[in-house]
Amino acid sequence: MVCVFGAIRMTDGNVSMGTIVAFMIYVRIFSQPLSQLAQAFGQLQQASAGMNRVFEILEEDEMGEESNKTKQLDIIKGDVAFEHVHFGYSKDKTIIHDFSAHAKAGQKIAIVGPPGAGKTTLVNLLMRFYEVDSGTISIDGVKVHDMKREEVHDAFSLVLQDIRLYE
Ligand SMILES: Nc1ncnc2c1ncn2[C@@H]1O[C@H](COP(=O)(O)OP(=O)(O)OP(=O)(O)O)[C@@H](O)[C@H]1O
Numbered sequence: 001m002v003c004v005f006g007a008i009r010m011t012d013g014n015v016s017m018g019t020i021v022a023f024m025i026y027v028r029i030f031s032q033p034l035s036q037l038a039q040a041f042g043q044l045q046q047a048s049a050g051m052n053r054v055f056e057i058l059e060e061d062e063m064g065e066e067s068n069k070t071k072q073l074d075i076i077k078g079d080v081a082f083e084h085v086h087f088g089y090s091k092d093k094t095i096i097h098d099f100s101a102h103a104k105a106g107q108k109i110a111i112v113g114p115p116g117a118g119k120t121t122l123v124n125l126l127m128r129f130y131e132v133d134s135g136t137i138s139i140d141g142v143k144v145h146d147m148k149r150e151e152v153h154d155a156f157s158l159v160l161q162d163i164r165l166y167e
């Protein structure tokens with residue numbers, strides 16, 4: 001706009017070229033801090049979202065002590081059994097209601113269901129990312145609850161649906 005109006009006024013002979021150039025520089029000096037301010041505001045919002053996540057993690061309960069758990073699986077066959085498993089991420093909302101299933105060693109199994117059915121939740125429980133509310137999950141007859149978490153994790157290969165840890 002400065003260029004267009006400046007050009008018109010210059011052809012009228014009202015202003016000089018120098019005035020227009022000076023005005024353009026003033027406009028830039030004026031708008032720079034404004035855009036910096038907007039940028040800083042965006043960064044502040046990002047920081048506040050990040051801070052919330054940090055506090056969420058800090059407020060998590062400590063994981064249970066497991067040094068007394070001694071059950072180990074040296075040679076894993078791969079018999080996996082869920083027996084009467086109940087689970088909910090929060091106490092008031094049960095997501096897995098009395099689920100039982102048995103996967104024999106060597107079987108290839110696909111779990112199919114609509115979004116939010118609880119497929120990933122089953123894997124989360126199997127790998128002890130969460131603890132079941134009641135019921136048992138066992139590998140080759142050994143309850144995963146009686147094994148150390150590392151021991152359970154070592155028994156699996158997992159490719160996550162959503163591979164981002166941090167954004
Ligand atoms: N970390 C969590 N905290 C609370 N609720 C959760 C959590 N993860 C999943 N849920 C809820 O548990 C239910 C089952 O989710 P789950 O992720 O197991 O579904 P899914 O079958 O894997 O779905 P998708 O096909 O979308 O992967 C959903 O209602 C979901 O909102």
Ligand SMILES: [Mg+2]
Nearest residue numbers: 119120121161
């Ligand atoms: Mg899923």
